[in-house]
Amino acid sequence: MAKRALIHSLSDVDIRLVRVFITVTECGGFAASELELNIGRSTISKHISDLEMRIGLKLCNRGPSGFSLTQEGSQVLQFARKLLASIDGFQSEIDNIHTHLTGTLRLGVFDQSSTNPNARIHAAIGAFDELAPDVALEIALDPPSVLESRVTDGSMDIAIVPVHRQSSLLNYTPLYSEQMTLYCGVGHALFGMDQEAIRERLDLGAHKYAGYGFNSPNMKAGQSLGATRTARVQEEEALALLVKSGKYLGYLADHVAETHLRSGSVWPVAPNETRYSSTFAAITRRKPEPDRKTVVFLECLSDSHADQEHAISPHSRT
Amino acid sequence: MAKRALIHSLSDVDIRLVRVFITVTECGGFAASELELNIGRSTISKHISDLEMRIGLKLCNRGPSGFSLTQEGSQVLQFARKLLASIDGFQSEIDNIHTHLTGTLRLGVFDQSSTNPNARIHAAIGAFDELAPDVALEIALDPPSVLESRVTDGSMDIAIVPVHRQSSLLNYTPLYSEQMTLYCGVGHALFGMDQEAIRERLDLGAHKYAGYGFNSPNMKAGQSLGATRTARVQEEEALALLVKSGKYLGYLADHVAETHLRSGSVWPVAPNETRYSSTFAAITRRKPEPDRKTVVFLECLSDSHADQEHAISPHSRT
DNA sequence: TCTAAAGTTTCCATTTTATGAAACTATACA
DNA sequence: TGTATAGTTTCATAAAATGGAAACTTTAGA
CATH class of the missing domain: 3.40.190.10 (Periplasmic binding protein-like II)
Structure with a gap:
């Protein structure tokens, strides 16, 4: 007993004793706080005397003559309230993390x-x-x-x-996905050619192929068609430029090709066979x-x- | 499990979990904090996962790949440090009560x-x-x-x-005590009389007696001597005045009477018999x-x- | 791809702690 | 002086914390 009192560092479980102390104070006695705390009187008694022993101060006078805080008890009560407010603060900061992402x-x-x-x-x-x-x-x-x-x-x-x-x-x-289809531009050998005819002579190795310079489905698609990549680009617009030059075949996203198609500057190359989805x-x-x-x-x-x-x-x- | 997480109010025992969390963070892993915390690894593991469950956030990534705080963990760590500082503050305020009386x-x-x-x-x-x-x-x-x-x-x-x-x-x-002795003043019948003679005719009922108007040993002493109080005073100086008038007997503290004695203005009345100690x-x-x-x-x-x-x-x- | 090592988690037996009922003590009031 | 009230102590029981063994998971290296 006395030993633990000497080691006067407030351990974690003691917070509970502090909380009990505050409640008892607010209720004005053990008996009254019994309902509030929902624990037995003997437990309350033990908690209060444990707390007194731990912090080494008599906190309250109690007995049949009534309940009253000692002077030290009043001071401790004040500090205890501050402590609980800190704990509540921690709690609300945690709640904040839950509700407000930062x-x-x-x-x-x-x-x-x-x-x-x-x-x-x-x-x-x-x-x-x-x-x-x-x-x-x-x-x-x-x-x-x-x-x-x-x-x-x-x-x-x-x-x-x-x-x-x-x-x-x-x-x-x-x-989301985008459809990629092979196109050629005005002046290309395949431009304007009937798709049926294109499919028949579909030897892509015979044409120049423009693809992206980085690892992409585009490259894989070109390879699977037997095309030899002879131009590398980094940007989509550059690719469109090459296609429109009439010298290169290249994959364009359908939604990109749409305007070019409308103006008649690109021609699909066996879309059903070459199309892939990215x-x-x-x-x-x-x-x-x-x-x-x-x-x-x-x-x-x-x-x-x-x-x-x-x-x-x-x-x-x- | 999930139930308790929903009741997200930080109970008292959880403070201990918070402390464990801070230590583990500072040690950079469970194994390293084992010595520091002096508890088993499985206990630490349980504590951390309990804490995570309680506050409903994943605090740290842990495993063979190493230990690291999550973003939320860093925030919680910050709040936790503040919380522990509050507890330390409470502790030091308690210490203050011990050392400094107010x-x-x-x-x-x-x-x-x-x-x-x-x-x-x-x-x-x-x-x-x-x-x-x-x-x-x-x-x-x-x-x-x-x-x-x-x-x-x-x-x-x-x-x-x-x-x-x-x-x-x-x-x-x-x-401390003071000796009280009965005195009379110049002009009193007993003044200057040989103590032997006084003792022989010691009928105090025959003399006027001055005493205090409040409950005191003085009153009791006067009564025991058979004296009739005929003058009441509230102040000691008033009593001395009455004694020096030569008409009243009255008890004076020895150290008060001393100066009067020296100037010959008072005379002790059977000191050995009447003296009492207050x-x-x-x-x-x-x-x-x-x-x-x-x-x-x-x-x-x-x-x-x-x-x-x-x-x-x-x-x-x- | 496999194996060893490191770290964590789960499961379970053991110890520790918390709790309330009952008996006890002390005070106030009639 | 008795009776009701308020708190304390004791003790048996219930709840929990704890650590060790084993399982699991991932990384590093062969």
């Missing part, structure tokens, strides 16, 4: 992502801002490979990239799990693209 | 207490001020009966009164027990009068 969301977007009308990233950002107005957004435009590595190493929370080869370290959430997905890292604001943003992205269908196989977990 | 000490002194050289109250006050410089002193001068009732009802902490009839509600700490004691209330500053002041009083002998029977406890 910090910075680092979002990455494929720097050459076309202005696909299916992409509703702006809508997602709008929805996110409603949910988490206190989160600052940081958007970076980079090639898919950079985005993937940055999400993997945690220096970016989430990114939107065309799905190519899925990494086991990332989670992929398909958002799916854009949000990537987050698998481990450590993304934080709450990232999860919320991911939900915003999903919701904004909910009406769209995706043709992506979910990555199998190890 | 408040007001309400002291009562018998308003007609003679300037007895044995009374060392001033010395006690000086010593007390050294020990408890932050305690304000409030000194009231009142008749013994008032002092006793004020100490009894707690509106006064301690008082110094002549001991008359001891109350079972008070504790008496004898401090003991002054500090009174404090028995229950509730006096607070610390009162106890300390009482010790100062005792110490200041330690060299003096007292002839008072300790009050028997019920």
Whole structure:
């Protein structure tokens, strides 16, 4: 007993004694606080005397003659109230984390992502801002490979990239797709040719092919057609330029090609045979799990693209 | 599990979990904090997951891949540190009560207490001020009966009164005594008379007697001598005046009578027979027990009068 | 691709702690 | 002086905290 009193450092369980002390004080006695605390009188008695022993002061006079605080008891009561207020403060700060998201969301977007009308990233950002107005957004435009590595190493929370080869370290959430079709421009040998005729002499190796200089479904698609890439570009507009030059074949997103088609400056090359779909997905890292604001943003992205269908196989977990 | 997470109010035992969380964070992992916390790894694991469940947030990523705080974890860590600082603050405030006495000490002194050289109250006050410089002193001068009732009802902490009839509600700490002897003045029938002769014709009922108008040993002494009180006074100087008038007998404290004796203005009346001793004691209330500053002041009083002998029977406890 | 190592979690037996009922003590009031 | 009230102590029981063994998971290295 006396030993523990000497070690006068308030241990964690003693907070409970402090709380009991305050309640008893407010009720003006043990018997009255019994209901309030919902514990037996003997327990209250033990708690109060434990607390007195622990802090080494007599806190209150009690007995049949009534209940009253000692001078020291009044002081301790004051400090105790302050302490409980601090605990409540901690609690409310925790609650705050729950309700108000803060910090910075680092979002990455494929720097050459076309202005696909299916992409509703702006809508997602709008929805996110409603949910988490206190989160600052940081958007970076980079090639898919950079985005993937940055999400993997945690220096970016989430990114939107065309799905190519899925990494086991990332989670992929398909958002929208775009159709890619092979086109040629005015002056090209295949321009204006009947699709039936094109299909018959479809030897793509005989034509120059323009593709992206980075790892993408585009390259894979070109290879599978037997095309030899003779021009590399980094930007979509550059690719369109090459196609329109009449010297190159190249994949254009349907929504990009649309205007060119209307003006008669590009011609599809065996669309049914060459067409492929490029799916854009949000990537987050698998481990450590993304934080709450990232999860919320991911939900915003999903919701904004909910009406769209995706043709992506979910990555199998190890 | 989920149920308790919903009840997201931080209970008292959870403070301990918070402390564990901070330590683990500082150690950078469970294994490292095992020594620091001196509890088993499985216990730490349970504590952290309990805490996460309680506050409903994932605090840290842990596993073979290492230990790292989540964003929320960093925030919680910050709040947790603040919380522990509050607890430490409470602790130090308690320590402060231990070391520094504060408040007001309400002291009562018998308003007609003679300037007895044995009374060392001033010395006690000086010593007390050294020990408890932050305690304000409030000194009231009142008749013994008032002092006793004020100490009894707690509106006064301690008082110094002549001991008359001891109350079972008070504790008496004898401090100093004064000798009271019966005197007469110039012109009185007994003045200058040989003590032997006085003793022979000691019929005090035949003389006018002056005594105090309040309950005191003085009154009791006068009664025991068969004297009839024909003059009542409230002040000691008034009594001395009556004695010196030569018409009254009256008790004077020896140290008061001394100067009058030297100037030949008073004459002792059978000193050996009439003399009685009046003991002054500090009174404090028995229950509730006096607070610390009162106890300390009482010790100062005792110490200041330690060299003096007292002839008072300790009050028997019920 | 496999294996060893490191870190965490789960399960379970043991110890510790908390609790309330009943008996006990002390005070106030009639 | 008895009776009701307020708190304390004791003790048996219920609840929890704890640590060790084993299982699990991921990383690093062969």
